[in-house]
Amino acid sequence: MMRLKYIWILVLALFFTLPIDAQCAMCRAVLESEEGQQTAKGINNGIVYLMIIPYIxxxxxxxxxxRNKKKAS
Structure with a gap:
């Protein structure tokens, strides 16, 4: 029963995340000077993508x- 609770918390956390900006101040200053902001969005998405891989x-x-410790006991 507790396992189901943790799965639901994880699912809710994944679906209801807020958009984040992962750029440092210097990157933001350089990229904000661009007209269309497409490069800034691409850089931001790349930073978030690279940041999430180690956590996964x-x-x-x-x-x-x-799971192995639970199986052993």
Missing amino acids: LIGTVGYFIY
Whole structure:
């Protein structure tokens, strides 16, 4: 029952995230001078994409460690 609760919390957290800006101040200053802002959006999406990969990897490893410890006991 608790496992289902954690799955729902994870699903809600993934679906109801707020848009974030991941640019540093210097990158933002350079990219804001552009007319269409398409490059700034692309850079921001790339930064967020690169930032999320380590969290997914660590979460996956943590899940497998948890599952193996739970199986052993």
